[in-house]
Amino acid sequence: MNNHIGVVEDDSNIQNIVSAYLKKEGFEVTVLDNAEDAWEFWQTDRPDMWILDIMLPGMDGYEFCKKIRNESEVPIIIISAKDEEIDKILGLELGGDDYLTKPFSPRELVARVKRLFKRSQVLVEKEELEDRVTVDQLTIDKKERRIFFDNQEFEVTTKEFDMLSILTENINRAFSREELLIKIWGDNYFGSDRAVDDLVKRIRKKLPDLPLETVWGYGYRLRHEGDQV
Structure with missing residues (x-):
């Protein structure tokens, strides 16, 4: 599916030129004459990027940018005849990702649109990568709190998930029972550190091939010989 761009501009000549160039590059384009209609459109059909004029009838582009940014991190390119530095700073401070002064090529x-989409995609991929940790056959999805081993999903409790997360984020590091007790149960827990041993037993029962090692007289670690992904 092509990226969808909303263009908010009241000058028909600029509308036609911008729309034609974007469509030629394969983008889906919706053109709106004012910010009020653009805001109404946003409620039902959300573009992947906004190209936004500042000087609009009714609600101006600054206010529209602020309203969008309160709800979403969707990329916004501001186009404006206002070329003073203070105008550019205000537009960027209100959430614009780029600022292009009229008249423009x-x-x-189009080049700025492509660059911004590319940058946004890199950030999304980076966030997704940071949300998933993989060590050998074990994968932890931290955002969705899901555990996979050898491509099979396993149901785990909150504390089982917390322990696996701690161990995978600190691969090959040995944790004492007391450290794990504090990290998983909190400072105010007054029970025995045997709770840690019981938790490890439950994890080992569910994931018998997991290299969860006992460090005798101390605690536990998750062993991994290669590089972490």
């Missing part, structure tokens, strides 16, 4: 706008 349509080709430059």
Whole structure:
């Protein structure tokens, strides 16, 4: 599916030129004359990027940018005849990702659109990568709190998940029972550190091939010989 771009601009000539150049590059484009209609459109069909004029009838572009940014991190490119430094700073401070002064080259706008989409995708991929930790056959999805071993999902309790997360994020490091007790149960827990041993037993029962090692007289660690992904 092509990226969808919302263009908020009241000048029909600019509308036509921008729309034509973006469509030529394969983007889906929706053109709106004012910020009120754009805001209503946003409630039902959310573009992947906004190209936004500042000087609009009714609600101006600054206010629209602020409203969008309160709800989403969708990329926003501001286009404006206002070329003073203070105008650019205000637009960026209100959440704009880029600022292009009129008159501008349509080709430059397209280049900035592509660059911003590429940067946004890199950030999304980075976040997704940070949300998943893989060690050998074990994968932990921290965002969805799911555990996979050898491509099979296993149901785990909250504390089982917490222990596995701690151990995979600190691969090959030995944790004492007391450290694990504090990290998983909290400072105010007054029970025995045998609770840690019981938790390890439950994990080993569910994942018998997991290299969860006992460090005798001390605690536990998750062993891994290669590089962490």
